[in-house]
Every structure is written in C-alpha cells, then in structure tokens.
Amino acid sequence: MANGPQALTATTVKAKVSRDDWVMRGGMVVIGIYLLVAVIFPLYSLLSKSFQDEFGKFVGLANYAEYFATPALFFSINNSLTISFTSMVITVSLAFGYAYGLTRSCMPGKNIFKAIALIPILAPSLLPAISLRYLFGAQGMIKELLMGESIYGPIGIVMGEVFWTFPHALIIILTALSTADARLYEAAESMGTSKLRTFFTVTLPGAKYGVISACFVVFTLVITDFGVPKVIGGNYNVLAVDVYKQVVGQQNFQMGAVVGMVLLAPALLAFTADRIVQGKQVALLSARAVPYQPRPNKRFDLIMLTVCGIVALTIVGLLGVAQYASLVKLWPYNMSLTLHHYDFDLRDGGSWGAMFNSLEMAGWTAVIGTTVVFTGAYLVEKSKGFTHGRGLIQLMCMIPLAVPGIVLGLAYIFFFNHPGNPLGFMYATMGILVMCTITHFYTVSHLTAVTALKQMDPEFEAVSSSLKIPFYRTFIRVTVPVCMPAILDISVYLFVNAMTTVSAVIFIYSADTQLASVAVINMDDAGEIASAAAMAMMIVYTSAGMRLLHFLLTRGIARQSQAWRKR
Amino acid sequence: MAKDNGQKPYLSIHGVTKMFGDFTALKDIALQVYESEFVCFLGPSGCGKTTLLRAIAGLDIQTKGHIEQAGQDISALPPSERDFGIVFQSYALFPNLTVSKNVGYGLENKKMNKADVKARVSELLDLVSLGDQGDKYPAQLSGGQQQRVALARALATSPGLLLLDEPLSALDAKVRVYLRHEVKQLQHKLGVTTIMVTHDQEEALTMADRIVVMNEGIIEQVGSPLEIYRHPASPFVAEFVGTMNFLPGIAGNDGTVHMGKVELHAREGVNGLGEGDEVTICVRPEDVIARDITSDTPNTFDAMVDELEFLGSFYRASLSTQSDDDTNFRADFSVNLVRDLGVKEGQPLIVAFPESRIRVFAGR
Numbered sequence: 009m010a011n012g013p014q015a016l017t018a019t020t021v022k023a024k025v026s027r028d029d030w031v032m033r034g035g036m037v038v039i040g041i042y043l044l045v046a047v048i049f050p051l052y053s054l055l056s057k058s059f060q061d062e063f064g065k066f067v068g069l070a071n072y073a074e075y076f077a078t079p080a081l082f083f084s085i086n087n088s089l090t091i092s093f094t095s096m097v098i099t100v101s102l103a104f105g106y107a108y109g110l111t112r113s114c115m116p117g118k119n120i121f122k123a124i125a126l127i128p129i130l131a132p133s134l135l136p137a138i139s140l141r142y143l144f145g146a147q148g149m150i151k152e153l154l155m156g157e158s159i160y161g162p163i164g165i166v167m168g169e170v171f172w173t174f175p176h177a178l179i180i181i182l183t184a185l186s187t188a189d190a191r192l193y194e195a196a197e198s199m200g201t202s203k204l205r206t207f208f209t210v211t212l213p214g215a216k217y218g219v220i221s222a223c224f225v226v227f228t229l230v231i232t233d234f235g236v237p238k239v240i241g242g243n244y245n246v247l248a249v250d251v252y253k254q255v256v257g258q259q260n261f262q263m264g265a266v267v268g269m270v271l272l273a274p275a276l277l278a279f280t281a282d283r284i285v286q287g288k289q290v291a292l293l294s295a296r297a298v299p300y301q302p303r304p305n306k307r308f309d310l311i312m313l314t315v316c317g318i319v320a321l322t323i324v325g326l327l328g329v330a331q332y333a334s335l336v337k338l339w340p341y342n343m344s345l346t347l348h349h350y351d352f353d354l355r356d357g358g359s360w361g362a363m364f365n366s367l368e369m370a371g372w373t374a375v376i377g378t379t380v381v382f383t384g385a386y387l388v389e390k391s392k393g394f395t396h397g398r399g400l401i402q403l404m405c406m407i408p409l410a411v412p413g414i415v416l417g418l419a420y421i422f423f424f425n426h427p428g429n430p431l432g433f434m435y436a437t438m439g440i441l442v443m444c445t446i447t448h449f450y451t452v453s454h455l456t457a458v459t460a461l462k463q464m465d466p467e468f469e470a471v472s473s474s475l476k477i478p479f480y481r482t483f484i485r486v487t488v489p490v491c492m493p494a495i496l497d498i499s500v501y502l503f504v505n506a507m508t509t510v511s512a513v514i515f516i517y518s519a520d521t522q523l524a525s526v527a528v529i530n531m532d533d534a535g536e537i538a539s540a541a542a543m544a545m546m547i548v549y550t551s552a553g554m555r556l557l558h559f560l561l562t563r564g565i566a567r568q569s570q571a572w573r574k575r
Numbered sequence: 576m577a578k579d580n581g582q583k584p585y586l587s588i589h590g591v592t593k594m595f596g597d598f599t600a601l602k603d604i605a606l607q608v609y610e611s612e613f614v615c616f617l618g619p620s621g622c623g624k625t626t627l628l629r630a631i632a633g634l635d636i637q638t639k640g641h642i643e644q645a646g647q648d649i650s651a652l653p654p655s656e657r658d659f660g661i662v663f664q665s666y667a668l669f670p671n672l673t674v675s676k677n678v679g680y681g682l683e684n685k686k687m688n689k690a691d692v693k694a695r696v697s698e699l700l701d702l703v704s705l706g707d708q709g710d711k712y713p714a715q716l717s718g719g720q721q722q723r724v725a726l727a728r729a730l731a732t733s734p735g736l737l738l739l740d741e742p743l744s745a746l747d748a749k750v751r752v753y754l755r756h757e758v759k760q761l762q763h764k765l766g767v768t769t770i771m772v773t774h775d776q777e778e779a780l781t782m783a784d785r786i787v788v789m790n791e792g793i794i795e796q797v798g799s800p801l802e803i804y805r806h807p808a809s810p811f812v813a814e815f816v817g818t819m820n821f822l823p824g825i826a827g828n829d830g831t832v833h834m835g836k837v838e839l840h841a842r843e844g845v846n847g848l849g850e851g852d853e854v855t856i857c858v859r860p861e862d863v864i865a866r867d868i869t870s871d872t873p874n875t876f877d878a879m880v881d882e883l884e885f886l887g888s889f890y891r892a893s894l895s896t897q898s899d900d901d902t903n904f905r906a907d908f909s910v911n912l913v914r915d916l917g918v919k920e921g922q923p924l925i926v927a928f929p930e931s932r933i934r935v936f937a938g939r
C-alpha cells in the first residue's frame with residue numbers, strides 16, 4: 009500500500025486519558041509515595057548517616073576508615089561469612105536429603121514429615137537458641153556431646169540457624185524436585201544407567217537452580233539474622249549483633265549505620281545473584297513434564313525414613329525442650345512443673361501486654377499490608393502507560409527483600425526520628441512498627457500477589473471498560489474474589505512474620521509498644537530464660553493458630569467456590 | 576449488504592500506523608466499514624489483525640492516523656468513551672459471576688431498575704439460546720456456550736459496533752461450524768455493524784460480507800468473499816485463500832502468457848507486462864477442466880496424470896505438462912469425471928485452464 013499524504017503529515021496520536029486511567033495513576037502515585045516513605049527515604053537516611061559525624065556534619069568516608077581500622081569491628085565480617093556459609097552448607101544438604109525422601113521414596117508418613125519440617129517458620133529465631141542453651145549450656149542436659157566446646161559461639165549459632173532456616177530451604181528444594189520429569193528417569197533406566205549415575209546426571213541438574221536458590225536464601229537469612237547470635241553468640245561477634253551493640257549499647261549511631269551498610273552488601277549481592285538464577289529457572293519449568301512417581305524399594309525407603317526421622321525428631325525435640333523448660337520450676341535443680349514462668353507481668357523485661365501488642369501489630373500488618381500490597385501489585389500489573397513510574401514502583405517493591413531487618417529498623421529510626429521530618433509523630437507508635445514490618449516482608453507478598461494476578465485473564469479490564477464499568481468495580485467484584493486464596497496467603501504470611509520478627513522492630517518499639525518477640529530478648533537478657541522460652545512458645549502457638557485458621561478459611565472458600573473454580 | 580457506492584461509512588480508518596518500539600505492526604491502514612456490515616480481518620498469525628481491532632476499540636491506541644465512528648472522531652478516546660462491544664478469544668468471562676450476572680454486568684451502570692435488567696438479560700440469553708443456563712457459572716458450561724455468553728454480554732448494552740477477536744478459534748471443529756451460522760444469523764437479525772478477526776479463511780469466506788486480507792501490517796485486498804476468491808489481488812491473497820497452483824511463465828504479446836510450450840490467454844491481469852517478462856500464472860485446482868473439451872476450447876493442452884489421490888468426495892490429481900521444462904500442477908476432478916473419462920495414473924489427459932479463471936502476476 010502506498011504511503012498516502014496523510015501518513016506523511018500525520019502526527020502521533022495523543023491518547024485521551026480516561027477517568028479510569030486517572031484513578032489508576034492516582035493510585036499508583038499514592039503507592040509510589042508510600043514506598044518512597046517506607047523504603048527509599050529511610051535507606052537514604054541510613055546511607056547519609058554513615059557519612060556524618062555525631063553532630064550531623066559530613067565527614068566523607070571517615071566512619072568507614074574508622075570501621076576498618078578497628079579489628080574488633082571488621083573481624084565480624086569474617087565471622088558472619090563463616091557462620092552463614094557453614095549454616096548454608098549444612099541446611100541445604102539436610103533439606104535436600106529431606107526433600108529427596110519426600111519426593112523420591114515411598115516412605116510412610118510424608119504429610120506428617122512435611123508438616124513437622126515447616127514448624128520452625130512459626131517460631132522466632134530466638135527459640136532454637138534458647139533450647140540450645142538448655143541442652144548444651146552450663147547446666148545443659150547433654151552438654152557432654154560437645155566434648156568440652158562451648159555452645160556460646162559459632163557452634164550454637166550454626167545449630168540454631170540450621171533449625172530456623174531449614175523450612176525455607178526445604179520449600180524451595182521440594183518445589184525443584186517435584187517438577188522432575190519422569191521421562192528422563194525412564195530414559196536413564198532403559199539405558200541401564202545406575203542409580204548413582206542417574207542421581208548425578210538427572211536429579212542434580214534438574215534441581216540445580218532450586219539448590220542454588222536455597223543456598224542464597226539461607227545465606228541471606230543467616231547473615232542478616234539477629235535473634236540466634238544475640239541469644240547464643242557469646243563473644244563471637246557478627247554483623248547483625250554489632251549494629252545492635254553500636255546503637256543500643258554504645259549509642260554510636262554513625263558506626264551503627266556503617267555496620268548496617270556493610271551488612272547490606274552481602275545481602276544485596278546474594279539477592280542479585282538469586283534474581284539472575286531464578287530468571288533462568290522459569291525457562292526450565294515451562295517445559296511440559298510428566299510428574300515422577302517413585303516406586304517402593306525397601307532398603308532405600310528405610311534409609312530415607314531414617315534420615316527424615318532424625319531431622320524431624322531434632323525439630324520436634326528443640327521445640328519440646330523450649331516447651332518443657334518453660335514449665336519447669338528451676339532448671340536443673342527443681343524439675344517439678346509450674347505455670348509460674350508464664351506470669352510474664354512478674355518478669356523483668358516482659359509482660360502479657362507485649363503479647364497483646366504483638367497480636368495487635370500482627371493484625372494491623374496483615375490487614376493494612378495485604379491491602380497495600382495487593383492493590384499496589386494490581387495497579388502495577390494492570391495499569392497502562394506510565395511506564396517509567398511503573399518500573400520504579402516495581403523496583404521499589406523488590407528492594408525490601410535485599411534489606412536485612414536490622415538495617416531497615418535502624419534506617420527507620422534515622423528517618424522518623426529526624427527533627428525535620430513531618431512524619432516524626434509516628435515515632436514510637438504502633439504505626440511505625442506496622443509500617444516497618446510491612447516493608448520488611450513486602451517483596452515476597454508482592455510476588456505472591458503478582459503471580460496470582462498474572463493468572464487472571466488479561467482482558468477483564470478491557471471488557472469492563474467496553475461495558476463502561478469503572479475498573480475498581482471489577483477489581484472488587486471479580487479480581488479480589490478470584491484472588492482470595494492468594495490474598496489469604498499473603499495475610500497469614502504477614503501475620504506470622506510480624507509475630508516472629510525481632511530484627512526489624514528491635515530499634516523502634518517503645519515502652520508502650522513492646523512486642524512479644526522483643527520481650528523474649530529482654531527477658532533472656534535479664535536472666536529470665538524460662539519465661540523467655542515460655543513467651544517464645546506463646547508466639548509459636550499464636551502463629552500455629554493463625555495457620556490453622558488460614559487452613560480452615562482456605563478450605564471453606566475452596567468449598568464455597570468450587571462451582572466456579574476450575575480444578 | 577452494504578457496499579461502498581455512495582453510502583456513508585459507519586467506521587472510517589485513515590492512515591493508521593501502530594508502532595511497538597521500532598517494530599511497525601500496522602502501516603498506514605485505510606479502511607471503511609459500512610452500517611450493518613459484517614467485515615472479517617483475515618490474515619496469518621502476527622499480521623496485525625488484533626492490533627487493528629484493539630486500535631478501533633481504543634484498547635491500544637494507534638501511533639498515527641485517525642478513526643471515525645458514526646461521524647465522530649474517536650482517534651484518541653479511551654475505550655470507555657467509545658461505543659462497542661467486544662468478545663475475546665479467551666471470552667474473559669468473570670468466573671465468579673453467574674451467566675446472568677456476566678450478561679447483565681454492563682447494565683448495572685446504566686440507570687436501569689432491577690426488573691428491567693432481569694428482563695433484558697433473559698431476552699439476551701434467549702437470543703443466544705441459553706435461556707435456561709442463567710444460574711450456572713461459566714466453568715460449568717461448554718466452550719461453545721461460554722462463547723455465546725460472551726457474545727450476549729457484549730451485545731447487552733446494544734453497542735453500535737461489535738468486535739470479535741478470533742471468537743471461534745478456541746472451539747472444536749464441529750461446534751465451530753455450527754456457531755459460524757449462529758453468529759452470522761444473530762448479526763443479521765440485529766443488524767449490528769461487526770468486525771471479526773480470524774486467521775481461518777473458511778470462516779471468513781462463509782461469514783463475512785466483506786473480507787479484509789492483511790499481511791505484515793498492511794491490507795492486501797478488500798472485497799467480497801467471491802471477489803477475494805476469484806480475483807485475488809496479489810500472490811499472497813491467492814495463496815492464503817483457497818489452494819492455488821503457482822506456475823512459472825513468460826509474458827507473450829497481445830495478452831498471452833507462455834507456460835513452457837503451452838500458450839495461455841488470460842482475460843485479466845496481463846496489462847503492463849512487456850513481452851518476455853517473467854510471470855507467475857495462477858489457477859485453482861478446481862478450475863482445471865477436462866470435460867467437454869473441443870478444438871474450440873481455449874487454453875487446451877496435453878498433460879500427463881502423474882498421481883491420482885482419492886479424497887472421498889473428489890480426486891486430487893498431480894499433472895505435468897508434456898514439454899521439456901515439465902511444469903507440475905494440481906487439479907481437482909469429481910468422482911464422476913474420473914469415471915467417465917477413465918482418468919488413470921500414468922496416462923495422458925487433455926485439460927484446459929479457462930480464460931476467466933487465470934490470474935497472472937508479474938515476477939516469480
């Protein structure tokens with residue numbers, strides 16, 4: 009077709025912005041501002057603080073120079089890397105063995121094993137550390153097993169971290185192993201390949217990205233964790249605890265900011281590497297695979313049952329120890345049982361009020377967080393135009409995953425406590441705790457929402473605009489009900505994490521807003537270890553209760569909507 | 576149905592170009608659609624049909640050019656300010672709403688009372704023969720029923736323009752053939768101006784008043800199904816619609832072409848070619864004749880039957896001209912003809928290409 013004169017003179021069509029578009033863009037601006045306030049500004053405050061002296065004067069790299077000139081400080085980098093790497097190797101190996109048993113053997117009780125393995129997610133990381141004290145501490149039940157080594161230090165930290173990070177690694181590896189393609193195994197078998205060789209040529213490559221991803225996740229969780237080393241680290245200094253010591257112990261905010269920045273580096277690195285690896289994994293999963301069905305093999309099934317049994321018993325054991333210790337009158341002298349330690353109001357550093365504060369905080373985090381995250385994800389996914397703004401928001405949604413909780417908490421003090429900040433009124437309120445916790449767990453929630461939204465027909469919005477129905481009506485009437493399972497997943501995820509987190513809130517709670525997880529630390533510091541264990545168990549029960557409620561709700565919804573949900 | 580002579584177009588598209596980054600999905604498209612017409616955009620996957628439809632709907636506004644609907648310039652308007660109903664390939668039915676709620680979805684915003692909405696919904700459901708399915712959910716319906724729900728939903732607000740993007744391609748063959756008639760009849764009954772996108776030539780030929788054949792972002796030809804089939808304007812159209820023999824030839828003088836030693840007369844399309852130019856001669860297999868050939872029949876020549884394949888209702892023969900540069904072509908013969916003339920593999924046969932059925936294109 010010839011180029012008509014019109015084509016030569018025609019100018020680019022400037023699309024008229026509809027009311028829907030205005031509303032969407034308005035919504036996106038609001039979300040963008042929220043993320044700026046919740047993520048970017050605090051991090052910027054932290055960054056700039058690390059370049060200032062105590063009077064707020066810019067001093068360039070002086071603080072960093074001082075940091076690296078102080079062996080007591082920069083040795084922690086080595087310590088942090090050591091325990092993170094060690095925990096990573098142990099956790100991922102154990103999780104792989106466990107997942108292998110769950111997917112490739114015909115051992116009995118798989119569902120129970122799966123459930124047990126996920127329990128540590130419900131507990132604050134302080135809990136395994138407390139249990140380890142009871143087992144291996146000065147008056148420990150089985151301290152002889154350490155052959156004279158002290159539990160206070162790297163050994164204790166690694167043991168606690170392995171317990172606490174195990175389910176995170178397991179979920180990832182389990183997913184990777186369950187997507188195995190049976191046809192590859194049949195091919196290997198038909199060629200007479202030995203079991204061992206099949207393992208190295210089929211199983212491992214298939215699960216490669218899952219294993220790598222699990223490594224990054226565990227490494228990041230450990231290096232940024234504050235709870236375990238705080239309780240059982242002894243004199244073994246690690247970065248996350250250094251931040252705390254600098255800020256709370258020495259009131260040296262600048263140095264706290266520097267350590268925070270140092271801690272941010274490996275977390276960012278692991279985060280970036282993991283993103284790259286996960287990008288590759290998508291391509292791997294898109295192939296149509298025939299699911300692998302294991303066949304019974306007495307010897308192999310027995311081996312796997314033993315491996316899984318030992319791991320599961322350890323998990324239950326550590327939990328059991330904390331529960332038992334919290335009921336014992338005076339370990340190890342008077343082993344009679346009492347509920348005395350649950351009388352938190354009588355303890356130094358704790359109160360039942362802290363438990364209620366935690367419930368309130370977790371409730372708000374779940375409600376507000378889910379609303380913000382889901383609406384934000386919807387706007388980012390479904391709005392048109394505004395490409396740059398959308399890209400920026402997407403980036404801001406990803407950043408929190410790379411920021412260690414303790415660094416985020418510190419950033420929040422700097423930002424909200426700044427004298428010139430009009431948002432200063434939030435300081436020392438429940439509001440700042442909720443905001444910080446939502447931010448800390450924003451990324452995973454956001455990705456869950458995005459995954460659910462991507463499964464929706466992309467033309468719902470087009471259909472409603474052709475019918476002149478505003479998009480928000482369709483959002484409420486169709487998108488939200490259809491995505492309800494994901495919305496419930498997000499809220500329970502936020503709730504449980506809000507109950508268990510310590511690192512993000514340790515700097516920003518106030519006397520009126522003390523939280524249960526913080527009370528565990530404070531009671532532990534005050535020597536009320538049995539009460540600390542009791543409070544930690546209360547957190548576990550609350551989280552477990554919420555999980556159960558979530559399970560029942562999800563099942564109820566599945567029943568109610570089975571008429572229209574395709575299986 | 577409506578034709579271009581003198582009538583005012585309902586929808587006019589002028590110089591529409593759509594860019595995706597550096598990629599030009601539509602190049603300077605011009606098209607008129609008339610009141611109550613059923614137009615099909617036909618073309619291979621990726622040629623820009625959906626892009627053009629979405630530009631008309633305002634869902635992905637064109638980079639350049641303008642579009643008028645019912646005399647109003649709608650070039651820059653968002654979908655919510657245009658007047659159309661749309662059915663997508665996926666149907667995009669709201670899974671958590673019943674069929675009635677889906678169909679009545681667009682009526683909620685109008686100031687209609689509940690009873691009127693209900694009456695309108697049941698009227699629409701009757702129209703698409705789903706009168707008793709109103710309380711079911713989309714997942715409980717068959718593909719064909721879902722498609723009709725989507726159609727009823729799109730028609731509920733009585734739009735001036737109905738847009739259908741491959742509405743039948745997700746269905747299995749039998750349902751598809753049945754629904755072609757249903758949709759066509761419905762359109763005829765309501766008289767709503769309709770544009771349907773399809774890559775299925777049979778669908779376009781059976782349903783459309785006019786077909787717009789598209790290829791790589793441009794319009795190759797616009798015409799009635801018969802025009803498109805009989806007089807393809809380009810080799811692309813000739814190949815895409817129906818089956819076609821493409822035979823190498825050389826232009827002769829006074830309107831003849833040579834296919835090897837065979838001289839052929841073509842009634843149209845040898846204009847502008849100089850003697851000795853290379854050409855492509857097009858003839859459809861079903862247009863090759865073998866019966867009632869006399870010495871007066873033009874374009875007659877001897878051929879050899881190389882293969883004869885029985886396809887149920889007819890035979891497809893592979894033939895070759897009996898000359899040095901042996902040209903191969905296919906012909907469809909009826910079962911009758913094969914029997915009456917005793918056509919057999921490996922035997923010669925006299926055939927003819929009717930003058931009126933030959934198309935000649937420059938180049939090879």
Ligand SMILES: Nc1ncnc2c1ncn2[C@@H]1O[C@H](COP(=O)(O)OP(=O)(O)O)[C@@H](O)[C@H]1O
Binds near residue numbers: 598620622625626627
């Ligand atoms: N949003 C988009 N971004 C980039 N390219 C696109 C987009 N939508 C369509 N295209 C490209 O434009 C061309 C025409 O697409 P489309 O109109 O969907 O083809 P079809 O004729 O099959 O409906 C294709 O090459 C397609 O890849």
Ligand SMILES: [Mg+2]
Binds near residue numbers: 626741
């Ligand atoms: Mg298309």
